[in-house]
Amino acid sequence: MHHSFSSSTSFEMDGSGTDLDRIEAQRPTDVSHGQRNGTYISAGAPLLATNIPRSNDSFQNGGDGATPPTGDTESVPEYLTNLRLSDFFAFPGEDVQMTPEIFSGMSDGKKECLEKLRSQGMPMARLKSNTGDSILHLAATWGHLELVKEIVSECPRLLLEPNSRGKTPLHVAAHGGHTPVIEAFVKTVTFASARLCTEESERLNPYVLKDTNGNTALHYAIKGHYFEMATCLVNANQDAPFLGNNKGESSLLMAVYFGYVSLVKLILKTTGNEDLEEKKSKLDSKLQGKKYLAHAALMAKSKDVFDFILVEYPSLIDERDKDGKTCLSVGAYEGYYEEVCNLLDRSTKGVYVCDQDGSFPIHTAAENGHEKIVEEFIKRCPDSKYLLNKLGQNVLHIAAQNGKFWISDWLMNNKDTKHLGVGQDVDGNTPLHLAVMNWHFDSITHLANSSEILNLRNKSDLSAREIAESQVKPNYIFHERWTLALLLYAIHSSGLESVESLTIPSEPIDHKNNRDYVSTLLLVAALVATVTFAAGFTIPGGFNSDAEKPNLGRATLAKNPTLFIFLLFDILAMQSSVATICTLIWAQLGDPLLIRESLHVALPLLLFSLLCMPMAFLFGVITAIGYVKWLLVIISIISGLFFLWAIFILGPHVMLQRSHLSPKFAGKFLKTFMMSKDISEIFLLVIGYVFFRHF
Numbered sequence: 001m002h003h004s005f006s007s008s009t010s011f012e013m014d015g016s017g018t019d020l021d022r023i024e025a026q027r028p029t030d031v032s033h034g035q036r037n038g039t040y041i042s043a044g045a046p047l048l049a050t051n052i053p054r055s056n057d058s059f060q061n062g063g064d065g066a067t068p069p070t071g072d073t074e075s076v077p078e079y080l081t082n083l084r085l086s087d088f089f090a091f092p093g094e095d096v097q098m099t100p101e102i103f104s105g106m107s108d109g110k111k112e113c114l115e116k117l118r119s120q121g122m123p124m125a126r127l128k129s130n131t132g133d134s135i136l137h138l139a140a141t142w143g144h145l146e147l148v149k150e151i152v153s154e155c156p157r158l159l160l161e162p163n164s165r166g167k168t169p170l171h172v173a174a175h176g177g178h179t180p181v182i183e184a185f186v187k188t189v190t191f192a193s194a195r196l197c198t199e200e201s202e203r204l205n206p207y208v209l210k211d212t213n214g215n216t217a218l219h220y221a222i223k224g225h226y227f228e229m230a231t232c233l234v235n236a237n238q239d240a241p242f243l244g245n246n247k248g249e250s251s252l253l254m255a256v257y258f259g260y261v262s263l264v265k266l267i268l269k270t271t272g273n274e275d276l277e278e279k280k281s282k283l284d285s286k287l288q289g290k291k292y293l294a295h296a297a298l299m300a301k302s303k304d305v306f307d308f309i310l311v312e313y314p315s316l317i318d319e320r321d322k323d324g325k326t327c328l329s330v331g332a333y334e335g336y337y338e339e340v341c342n343l344l345d346r347s348t349k350g351v352y353v354c355d356q357d358g359s360f361p362i363h364t365a366a367e368n369g370h371e372k373i374v375e376e377f378i379k380r381c382p383d384s385k386y387l388l389n390k391l392g393q394n395v396l397h398i399a400a401q402n403g404k405f406w407i408s409d410w411l412m413n414n415k416d417t418k419h420l421g422v423g424q425d426v427d428g429n430t431p432l433h434l435a436v437m438n439w440h441f442d443s444i445t446h447l448a449n450s451s452e453i454l455n456l457r458n459k460s461d462l463s464a465r466e467i468a469e470s471q472v473k474p475n476y477i478f479h480e481r482w483t484l485a486l487l488l489y490a491i492h493s494s495g496l497e498s499v500e501s502l503t504i505p506s507e508p509i510d511h512k513n514n515r516d517y518v519s520t521l522l523l524v525a526a527l528v529a530t531v532t533f534a535a536g537f538t539i540p541g542g543f544n545s546d547a548e549k550p551n552l553g554r555a556t557l558a559k560n561p562t563l564f565i566f567l568l569f570d571i572l573a574m575q576s577s578v579a580t581i582c583t584l585i586w587a588q589l590g591d592p593l594l595i596r597e598s599l600h601v602a603l604p605l606l607l608f609s610l611l612c613m614p615m616a617f618l619f620g621v622i623t624a625i626g627y628v629k630w631l632l633v634i635i636s637i638i639s640g641l642f643f644l645w646a647i648f649i650l651g652p653h654v655m656l657q658r659s660h661l662s663p664k665f666a667g668k669f670l671k672t673f674m675m676s677k678d679i680s681e682i683f684l685l686v687i688g689y690v691f692f693r694h695f
Contacts, residue, residue, distance in 0.1 A: 079149035079184075080191050087156045088192060088204055090125075098127045098135075106135045109144030114151070125155040132164035133172075140169040140185075143178035152188050159185060159206050166211035174220040179229040182217070186236045207237035214245030222254045227263065230255070234266050241267040244289025256293050256309075259302030268312065280315050292321040295330055298339055306339065310346065317343065317350075324356030325364075332365035337372050344380055351381045358390030359398075366395045369404040378417065385417055392426040393434075400431035400447055403440035412446045421453050428458035436464045437471070441483040445671060448490035455496060465491060469504065476506045481656045482670075489667035502666055505659040506596075514595060518587045521606060525580040528609050532574035535616065540566065540623040562623040569616035576609035596659070603654045611646060614639065648673045 105113030114135075117124050127135055136158040139147040148169075152159065162168050173181040185206070193201040210216055218240045221230040230251075234241055241251040255263045268283070284291065294316040297306040309316055317327050325333070328350035331340040340361075343350060354360050362384045365373040374395060377384045385395055396417070399407040408431070411417040424430055429437075432447040432454070448454055448464070457463050462470075468484045485502040492499040540563060580602045587598035618639040625631055652673055655666055 076191070077149075077187060079153045080188060082153055083156060083188070083192065085192060085196060085200075088160070089200070090157055092157070092161070093123070093126055095128045096123055096126045098129045098133075102127060102135070103129055103138065106138035106147070107142055109139065109142060109147050111147060111150065114147065124151070125158060129163075132162070134158045134161055134163070134169070136161075136169045137163055137167070137172055140173040140178065140181050141176055143173070143176060143181055145178075145180045145184060148173075148181050149184055152184065156188065156192070159188065160204075160209070162209070162211070166213075168206055168209050168211075168217070170206045170209070170217040171211055171215070171220060174217040174226070174229060174233070175224065177224050177226045177229070179226060179232070182221070182229050183232055186232055190236065205237065207233060207240040208243060210243070210245070214247070216240050216243055216245075216251065218251040219245055219249075219254065222251055222258065222260070222263075225258065227260065230260070230263055231266065234263065238267075238269075239286075242286040242288060244287075248289030250287060250289050252287065253290055253293060253296055256296045256302070256305050257300045259297075259300050259305055261302070261304040261308055264305055265308060276312075276314065280313055283313065290322070292316070292319055294319070294327050295321045295325075298327050298330055298336065299334065301336060301339070303339075306342070310342075314346075317346070318353070320356075326350050326353055326355075326361075328353070329355055329359075329361045329364050332361040332370065332373050332377075333368055335365075335368060335370040335373065337370070337376070340373050341376060344376065348381050351377055351384050352387070354387075354389070360384070360387045360389065362387060362395050363389055363393075363398045366398040366404060366407050367402050369399075369402070369407065371404075371407050371410060374399075374407055375410070382416070385411075385420060388425075392424075394420050394423050396420040396431045397423065397425055397429075397434055400440065400443050401434040401438060403435070403438065403442060405440070405442035405446060408435075408443045409446040412449060421447060421450070422456065424456065424458070428460070430456050430458075430464070432456075432464045433458055433462075433467060436468045436483060436487060439479045439483045441479055441486055444483055444486040444490065448487060448494075451494040451496045454491055454494055465497070472504065474506060476657060478653070478656065481506070482652065485656060485661070485666075485670055489663050489670060492663040492667060499663050500660075502661040502663050502670070503656055503658055506657065515588070518584055518595070518599075521602060522581060522584050525577045525584065525602075525606055525609070528577040528606075528613055529574055529581065532570050532577065532609075532613060532616065535570050535620070536567070536574070539563065540620045560623055562619050562626060566616055566619040566623055569612045569619065573609045573612035573616060576605045576612065580605045580609065600658055603657060607650050607654045610650065611643065614642060614646070 102113060102117070105116075114124075117127075124135060129138070133141075134155075136148065136151045136155065139151055159169060163172075167175075170182065170185055173185065189204060189206060193204050196204060207218065208216060218230060218233045221233055241255070244250045252264065252267050255267065290296075293313070294306065294309050297309055320326055321330065328340065328343050331343060351361055355364070359367070362374060362377040365377065378395075388394055389398070391397075393401070396408065396411050399405075399411065412421055421431055425434075430447075430453060432444075433456075435443040435447055454464065465487060468487055472480045472484055481503060484504070488499050488502045491497050492502075583598050583602040583605065587595045587602070618635065621635060622632060651669060655661055655670070
């Protein structure tokens with residue numbers, strides 16, 4: 001048989017009993033899990049010699065050499081009365097493969113399986129499964145409390161043995177949420193530690209042992225939201241909460257993130273009369289891994305924990321996280337308005353502290369579109385609007401560059417901040433330059449509101465117009481051409497320069513995509529023509545079928561004016577769609593010039609036919625139910641809103657593809673479209689808030 005003894009571990013037998021001359025030392029914060037059979041070696045720690053009698057060290061009264069109990073023996077749990085101190089540190093010997101029957105019996109919590117092992121003289125402490133689990137691991141995994149107590153009483157050293165994943169029974173019980181099992185383990189360790197010398201008591205410390213991921217049992221208790229269990233483990237050992245795992249996360253950090261304020265208070269145990277710097281120094285010396293507790297509380301939006309840290313450890317608020325951000329910067333980045341206001345109530349000095357990338361909290365808020373936070377910064381610290389990042393950009397530069405048009409609009413319409421629009425960064429770019437470079441058309445109408453801004457040039461001697469016209473792609477890209485059109489209209493309105501057209505000629509897209517686009521337009525035009533053609537022969541009111549009356553076979557409501565309007569729009573829709581089909585046939589020939597010219601004619605015709613069709617439907621319905629006034633009003637309002645919506649949806653698509661678009665007639669439409677777009681977004685936000693805020 002092969003023995004799994006460590007080469008650095010030896011033991012000797014003498015005539016009087018068992019002497020453990022050397023056993024491997026256990027240190028709380030650096031434990032190697034690569035050793036088999038529960039061997040723990042702390043990095044660089046020497047092997048400690050001890051002498052512990054094995055045969056006469058039980059806690060039963062009257063036993064020879066019994067260790068004197070520290071309290072009333074009647075208070076000792078029954079399963080601990082036969083516990084022997086030496087068994088905690090006994091050398092394990094070789095592994096014995098666990099049979100499937102034993103594995104199944106332990107997992108099912110069958111005590112008779114344990115009795116059978118005793119009767120057969122099996123080395124219970126050395127039984128291991130394929131994954132290195134002992135019988136105590138299996139009992140603890142499934143929460144079999146009574147079985148756990150019996151195994152601990154007989155084989156207590158299994159409490160310290162890891163499996164192949166480095167997990168002790170304490171780990172697996174915590175992972176499974178078995179609080180009674182954890183409490184039994186804690187009682188066992190507490191009971192034994194009180195009867196050991198200080199050095200041996202320190203070694204009997206399963207709470208600080210880590211698995212291969214660096215997690216202690218407390219990590220699993222907090223991660224599983226087992227609050228009662230976590231409290232028990234914290235009370236058992238005050239060092240474990242500060243130990244970091246492989247990700248640098250301590251149990252304390254996890255408790256902060258989950259908002260367990262009472263657990264955080266229990267771990268930190270502040271007395272109230274300690275010096276703030278002294279408390280902070282003690283925390284820094286004990287806490288492993290990530291130390292930014294205030295940031296974690298802020299990210300978790302845990303107000304109680306955050307307020308506690310704010311009072312007891314105020315200096316943590318000003319510390320930086322791994323990305324170099326302060327708490328105020330993190331709050332501004334995430335949009336935590338209430339938390340940001342709370343920090344500003346405490347102190348405004350964080351407003352003037354920049355991150356590692358040179359950005360101030362007001363820049364971070366603007367970059368992510370948190371308008372209310374930007375307003376709060378400027379309200380409390382008016383000079384924060386002049387803060388510049390490493391590129392010399394102010395808050396309006398940041399908002400414009402990232403397309404946060406609501407912030408740009410607010411800043412440009414505020415008399416105290418509108419002058420920021422003429423600010424230039426290290427490259428000489430104004431906020432308008434940056435908005436144009438990134439094609440943020442939403443911001444153009446707000447930023448290009450004065451000839452002074454439009455006339456400014458950057459260090460490359462380029463105005464915003466020159467940048468837009470030089471960088472716009474030759475093929476049709478909607479947001480680029482939309483940005484250019486709005487900019488040119490702003491220039492036209494200011495009278496700064498002459499503007500002949502809001503668009504520039506575009507080149508056709510590649511042949512394959514062009515054919516798909518034209519085919520789609522042909523299909524839509526054919527559908528409109530088919531529907532409107534059929535509608536012309538299904539006139540509202542029907543036809544006269546009475547042979548005795550004049551005008552047999554003619555429309556019964558021929559003299560109704562609404563029927564005339566219905567037929568007018570129907571005919572216009574049909575003829576426009578047929579004209580569109582005829583025009584697009586030329587576009588199928590593949591000539592680039594014909595494609596461009598055909599689209600310039602076909603798109604307005606198709607738009608016109610699509611607008612005429614719903615109008616024909618409206619007057620057809622009016623002809624049929626015009627006598628029901630209330631219904632007539634509702635239908636008219638709905639149809640009017642739809643008609644306007646259709647114009648603003650289809651209009652820009654058609655207009656921006658034309659090679660020449662007069663600013664005199666088209667500019668106001670485009671600007672009105674922008675206003676309607678903003679109104680529509682607000683309307684949708686209101687609907688979402690009213691009907692879906694609880695989901």
